[in-house]
Amino acid sequence: MKENMIEIRGLTKAYGEKIAVDHLNLSIRKGEVFGLLGPNGAGKTTTTLMLLGLTDPTSGQATIREKDCTRDPIDVKRMVGYLPDNVGFYTDMTGRENLYFTGRLNGLEKEEIERRADELLERVGMTEAADKKTGTYSRGMKQRLGIADVLMKDPEVIIMDEPTLGIDPQGMRDLLRLIRELAEQDGRTILISSHQLYQIQQVCDRVGIFVEGKLIACGTIRELGQRMERAGKYTLELAAEPDNEALMQLLGGMEGATSVERENDLILVRSGSDIRKKATLLLAANGYTVLQLRQKGGDLDEIYSRYFEQAEEGERAAATEREKKRAPRIFGKRA
Amino acid sequence: MLPESLENALRKFAQKYAPQQAVGLKALYEKEMMDHIRSRKFQMILILVLITSYASLYGAISGLSDSTSEYLFLSMYTTSGNSIPSFLSFIALLGPFVGIILGFDGISGEKSDRTLYRIAAQPIYRDSIINGKFLAGASLITVMVFVMGISIGAIGLIVIGFPPTVEEVARIFVFLLFTVIYICFWLGLSLLFSVVCNNAATSAMASIGLWIFFSLFMSLVASMIAGIVYPVNTQMQQLYNSYANYALDLNLNRISPYYLYSEAVTTIMNPSVRSVNVVTMQSLDGAISGYLGFWQSVLLVWPHLAGLIALMLATFTGSYVCFMRQEIRAK
Missing domain, CATH: 3.40.50.300 (P-loop containing nucleotide triphosphate hydrolases)
Known part of the structure; x- marks a missing residue:
């Protein structure tokens, strides 16, 4: 040390x-x-x-x-x-x-x-x-x-x-x-x-x-990334063929997946746990070819924006809290 | 000659035990001096002031033939030739300009050049920054004023060929000393504005505004206030109020450093001035007309000297306190 x-x-x-x-x-x-x-x-x-x-x-x-x-x-x-x-x-x-x-x-x-x-x-x-x-x-x-x-x-x-x-x-x-x-x-x-x-x-x-x-x-940057994962926020970035609506539905229906969205030619799956293995098996079972699969969270940009989002959410919650507390006083003054 | 090893040892000792404050102050002082001497604006005012002083000397020498004063040498400084004011009034009017030029961008310039952070991050006490600036300006003013005053005397001596007495030399010395303090007051004031204003232009404007106010408008304001407090419009009012009116007018004028300085140096450079306050017929009764001795003249302007020093210290202390309290922070 x-x-x-x-x-x-x-x-x-x-x-x-x-x-x-x-x-x-x-x-x-x-x-x-x-x-x-x-x-x-x-x-x-x-x-x-x-x-x-x-x-x-x-x-x-x-x-x-x-x-x-x-x-x-x-x-x-x-x-x-x-x-x-x-x-x-x-x-x-x-x-x-x-x-x-x-x-x-x-x-x-x-x-x-x-x-x-x-x-x-x-x-x-x-x-x-x-x-x-x-x-x-x-x-x-x-x-x-x-x-x-x-x-x-x-x-x-x-x-x-x-x-x-x-x-x-x-x-x-x-x-x-x-x-x-x-x-x-x-x-x-x-x-x-x-x-x-x-x-x-x-x-x-x-x-x-x-x-x-x-x-x-x-x-360290790695630590921050891991901590993010432990916080139960995973984002899977993948591309598969054939790329169609059925694929999106399939992924959305997976256990643990919270949302599925499309970003350019990649599909982003957000989940509460690590679903890499499950997703691979599922796609293979349904006849899809996996072209690309990556767990996001390794680079700082992402870590940063994630943490920043979290902090903003916290801030917003605190602000509404304050707002609630303040409101009666304002009315009190008017009355 | 010291042996080299001993010299080195001594230098090391001095370096080790010299207070850090002195190290920083010395470096800053030298840098400020160099900055001023190299700067275009200082060279400009130097030329301006030199030209006007020699012009006034020329005017004085041409007007000297009509002079009846026993103090011929002093007359070179005080006599105004045809349409050219005397050296004394030139300095009273232009001196502040020198002080303002040397100080107006002292701190604000460091801020806008973003050098203040870099300097403040060095191991020096913060006050040595402003002390260095003031001391460098003050030394430069001292050198400039004495060189100018003495060179005027020297040229005058060659032209009129009439040597000064010891008393005259002493009077000139006191006059130059007053001038230094007077200009240092303006230096302190412009430094104060440079601390308070973040913009060099604002700080220059504020200093120049005060300069013009004190030199030109203060007398108008003073007489107006005196006229309101002690009106002298009717004969009756004149009978009762004229003394008080005049005294108030005078005292208000003395708030202005310009007036204070002019009054003091006129008294010093003109031995026939016997009083700076109101003189009544009664007090003149039985007085023998004559010149005041050197120490008597000095005694007469002692309060002026104290007042000018106090004003100078007040402005410098103001800038010092403001600077020390100001947080060096991110914008």
């Missing part, structure tokens, strides 16, 4: 009535790449800002290597590198000068700053553009310079906010490779907050799904 690098306990942030982060509990191990996934406005950025001590939590506590993020922000910021969403640089300074400045803010010595800046510019492939003003940089270049900037202080933990946004496919591959490298070779802990599931899926060891300030699921 590796030691925990980031520990978040009961972290809450409320802006007036609105609760941005609601009693968040999370531990991230050393050397792990953790993806914090959620739609816009789920409270991901607020969480990362609280980890850096830039925003004070309403209640709860976050620690990074046993340092309290609210009480010791300076110590925390010394070992945490933060790459903000849409990172900005001083436009009338060159890329290299921007890195030097970050080095000076971290109290590094001049020779050390120059050595690291050269090395990092090389690593992110920005050596050629290093002496151009950052005002002329494209978004992808800024992002790469941003990573070099984060690495200037040689951080143990890196927090990235939407790092994959607005980068071209080649840049994306480079970025993802770099992230893996930072975790595997350098042993850094990386927390990525994003709403781009596909990219995150490729690099993360574990993901947490974050909706409306709550962490509704957390684990």
Whole structure:
């Protein structure tokens, strides 16, 4: 068991009535790449800002290597590198000068700053553009310079906010490779907050799904998929020949199947249990040829939308509940 | 010369025990200084201010032949030539502009360039960001004002060929000191607006609005209020109210840093000014006309100095408090 690098306990942030982060509990191990996934406005950025001590939590506590993020922000910021969403640089300074400045803010010595800046510019492939003003940089270049900037202080933990946004496919591959490298070779802990599931899926060891300030699921992608299955929600994706109405009826009549629908040339069968075996036997017995059969649930997109649906349903139920409670009071006021 | 190993050891020691605050502040201060000096807008105002100061010097020298003052050297700063205002009034009017230019996009610029998050995520205390900005601006103002004041004196010296006395030099020094504080007030004010407004343009507009109000309209407002409180429309009212009316008018005007500064530097640079308040015939009775000594003049404007420093500190503290309380948060 590796030691925990980031520990978040009961972290809450409320802006007036609105609760941005609601009693968040999370531990991230050393050397792990953790993806914090959620739609816009789920409270991901607020969480990362609280980890850096830039925003004070309403209640709860976050620690990074046993340092309290609210009480010791300076110590925390010394070992945490933060790459903000849409990172900005001083436009009338060159890329290299921007890195030097970050080095000076971290109290590094001049020779050390120059050595690291050269090395990092090389690593992110920005050596050629290093002496151009950052005002002329494209978004992808800024992002790469941003990573070099984060690495200037040689951080143990890196927090990235939407790092994959607005980068071209080649840049994306480079970025993802770099992230893996930072975790595997350098042993850094990386927390990525994003709403781009596909990219995150490729690099993360574990993901947490974050909706409306709550962490509704957390684990490896496989774990999340299995948990979904245990929750009694199965979707079978199949294609068979001859593809006709009788096939649909046959599948719909199966024991355990809750619904059957058509999606392009595939048929989706939702059920409360694993019906793969039964379906195969049934189709074979009725003279159908199975062309394709797949249990859905393996990729993040699906897991995410499933969890998201669940959370939304829960939210809707809670909302109606609240509505019911509120209604008499309104009438009471009128009367 | 220290041996290299010892020097290295000393540097390491200093690095280890230097407070983190000083490290961050120093880096930010240097960066701000460099930013200002390189920036187009600073170079622009520098040229503008230089041209106007030399123009005023030219005007003063051409008008100097009519001067009867014993303090010829000071007259270069205070005399206005034909249609060209004096150096003093130029600085009173244009000085705020320098302060505003240096400060108006201080924090809002960092926000709109999205650099504030990156800086705030470095291991520095948050107040060193705003302290660095203010200190860099203030140092630049100090250098600029003293260089300008002394260069005017130097050129004037060559042209008129009449050396200043020690007292005159002291007076010029106090005048320049007042100027620095006065411009720093405007720097603090524009920094305050840059914290409060998220948009650099809004912050610039607010500062410039106040500048124009204080320089041009404050006197109108003051006389209007004084006229309402102590009306002087009939002869009877004039008899009873004119003293109170004038005193109120004066005190209201003094709220404006522009007036406060003008009054103070006029007194300092013109030894024949003997009082800054209302003087009645009674108090003049038996007085011998003459010049005030240096310390007497300083004594006269001591409250002005205190007032200007207080105003400067108030605006800077305001921006400091607002910035520290403001949450750095996602948009």
